[in-house]
Amino acid sequence: MDAAIVGTGPNGLAAAVTLARAGLRVELHEAAESFGGGLRGEAYFDSDVRHDVCSAVHPMAAASPFFREFDLTARGVELLAPDIEYAHPLDDGRAGLAHSGLDAACEGLGPDGPRWRRIMEPLVEHSAGLVEFFMSGQRSVPGDLAAPLLLAARLLPRRLTGGFREDVAPALLTGVAAHAVGRLPTLTSDSVALLLGHLAHGSGWPLPRGGSERIAQVMADDIRAHGGTIHTGSPVTGLGQLGHARAVLLDTTPTRLLDLADGRLPAGYARQLGRFRYGPGAAKADFLVSEPIPWTCPEVGRAGTVHLGGTREAIARQENLTVRGTPTDEPFVLVVDPAATDPGRARPGKRPVWAYAHVPNGDRRDAVELVTSRIERYAPGFRDTVLAARGTAAGDYETYNPNYAGGDIGAGAMTLYQSVARPVPRLDPWRTPLPGVYLCSASTPPGPGVHGMCGHLAARSALRHTFGIRRAPSLRPTTTTAPA
Numbered sequence: 001m002d003a004a005i006v007g008t009g010p011n012g013l014a015a016a017v018t019l020a021r022a023g024l025r026v027e028l029h030e031a032a033e034s035f036g037g038g039l040r041g042e043a044y045f046d047s048d049v050r051h052d053v054c055s056a057v058h059p060m061a062a063a064s065p066f067f068r069e070f071d072l073t074a075r076g077v078e079l080l081a082p083d084i085e086y087a088h089p090l091d092d093g094r095a096g097l098a099h100s101g102l103d104a105a106c107e108g109l110g111p112d113g114p115r116w117r118r119i120m121e122p123l124v125e126h127s128a129g130l131v132e133f134f135m136s137g138q139r140s141v142p143g144d145l146a147a148p149l150l151l152a153a154r155l156l157p158r159r160l161t162g163g164f165r166e167d168v169a170p171a172l173l174t175g176v177a178a179h180a181v182g183r184l185p186t187l188t189s190d191s192v193a194l195l196l197g198h199l200a201h202g203s204g205w206p207l208p209r210g211g212s213e214r215i216a217q218v219m220a221d222d223i224r225a226h227g228g229t230i231h232t233g234s235p236v237t238g239l240g241q242l243g244h245a246r247a248v249l250l251d252t253t254p255t256r257l258l259d260l261a262d263g264r265l266p267a268g269y270a271r272q273l274g275r276f277r278y279g280p281g282a283a284k285a286d287f288l289v290s291e292p293i294p295w296t297c298p299e300v301g302r303a304g305t306v307h308l309g310g311t312r313e314a315i316a317r318q319e320n321l322t323v324r325g326t327p328t329d330e331p332f333v334l335v336v337d338p339a340a341t342d343p344g345r346a347r348p349g350k351r352p353v354w355a356y357a358h359v360p361n362g363d364r365r366d367a368v369e370l371v372t373s374r375i376e377r378y379a380p381g382f383r384d385t386v387l388a389a390r391g392t393a394a395g396d397y398e399t400y401n402p403n404y405a406g407g408d409i410g411a412g413a414m415t416l417y418q419s420v421a422r423p424v425p426r427l428d429p430w431r432t433p434l435p436g437v438y439l440c441s442a443s444t445p446p447g448p449g450v451h452g453m454c455g456h457l458a459a460r461s462a463l464r465h466t467f468g469i470r471r472a473p474s475l476r477p478t479t480t481t482a483p484a
């Protein structure tokens with residue numbers, strides 16, 4: 001066997017695709033009974049209604065160089081654009097609406113439209129360079145040098161969400177910044193706001209028709225079509241189990257690498273891994289509801305993603321308490337009603353709703369009640385539409401997926417340091433000191449999200465260092481992998 005991959009999240013699958021496409025024999029080992037990691041789907045309550053277990057919305061997959069070349073669309077995965085990319089209701093029935101068209105978004109923001117345009121428009125024009133810079137984990141100088149300069153011009157004055165005249169636009173932008181799941185505002189959260197914020201007006205925040213599991217399926221198809229094998233229900237408990245492979249790529253956290261290596265790592269490197277920090281957790285609730293969410297502002301129901309947290313100041317207050325480990329009753333919540341974008345996800349009188357709250361790491365509170373009361377505030381009557389619900393407390397996430405330590409769905413805090421030095425400060429952070437052993441999970445650059453780039457970059461490192469292959473393999477669909 002050429003390469004063994006431990007874990008089948010989007011990064012494990014991307015690593016396997018890259019290696020298999022380079023002509024290597026790969027095998028994947030997945031602890032769970034199904035492959036996909038953060039791309040899994042389940043019929044929790046009704047056999048006809050599928051729920052996204054983890055990821056639901058895919059701005060990163062739509063923009064990622066890995067997925068652009070892999071070409072999800074050509075493989076039959078339809079990335080559906082929501083009517084409105086994301087929305088942010090406020091208490092008095094008003095809401096910020098991020099239309100994909102910049103003109104429509106700016107018009108909706110009234111007197112703050114011109115500032116929104118000044119922030120976003122140049123970034124949209126230089127999107128390819130910006131994406132290249134972020135998705136390489138800041139390890140490649142983009143061909144378009146204007147991109148990092150535009151970024152710096154927006155980040156360094158440290159007032160990204162300031163300078164607006166009303167409260168809607170700063171709340172809208174802070175909701176995007178909160179995707180960093182950490183202290184607000186920081187350079188990291190502002191960078192996330194600029195990356196995801198400008199993508200809403202470019203490649204968008206799409207939902208795959210049928211759910212995120214479709215992405216995992218076509219990746220698995222490509223791996224199998226190129227000779228790879230996937231073993232589910234196959235937990236790896238020590239590197240010794242994989243001694244037959246020339247390279248081992250771990251879609252796991254650094255903490256798990258410490259366990260798997262069982263004392264074989266050099267002491268200095270092991271100490272660095274031991275200092276890796278996890279961030280706040282997610283408390284996820286899944287609902288089966290009888291009708292669309294009754295938002296006070298009806299336009300919010302057209303959005304792919306909805307952010308609940310109130311004003312810029314309120315979100316920052318809640319997020320900063322959460323980072324410090326203080327539970328709050330009014331956490332930041334993300335809500336997705338997939339059938340608003342993909343009507344095929346609903347059945348008569350039944351539709352899935354996906355939502356999670358940012359909570360302290362390891363928090364064990366009931367996710368359903370926490371999330372329901374937040375939705376109810378902006379959509380009174382929501383509670384009465386709920387036919388069934390299930391919650392996963394942050395403290396229980398690790399049982400489902402060991403990568404989500406204490407419920408940290410980013411597989412490591414996105415602090416400024418850890419967004420670059422992830423998991424350790426190295427030019428090639430994917431390569432470990434153990435010959436042939438690589439980390440390829442979201443605990444490596446460019447970090448969390450479904451983009452496949454951690455896996456792809458780790459595989460490129462393995463190709464160079466273990467197999468002496470410098471040339472990047474083609475990831476494009478071949479006749480054997482294109483949809484029927």
Ligand SMILES: Cc1cc2nc3c(=O)[nH]c(=O)nc-3n(C[C@H](O)[C@H](O)[C@H](O)COP(=O)(O)OP(=O)(O)OC[C@H]3O[C@@H](n4cnc5c(N)ncnc54)[C@H](O)[C@@H]3O)c2cc1C
Binds near residue numbers: 010061440443
């Ligand atoms: C509730 C939730 C909502 C999210 N929403 C979004 C979203 O809308 N959009 C987005 O882009 N991202 C989202 N994310 C984040 C995204 O899912 C992750 O960043 C992404 O899945 C990370 O990919 P990965 O391959 O690094 O790891 P994972 O997807 O976590 O996969 C790791 C896999 O490795 C397996 N594994 C671990 N250890 C072992 C072992 N020892 N042996 C065998 N197998 C092992 C695990 O079982 C798991 O299947 C969300 C995550 C969660 C939890």
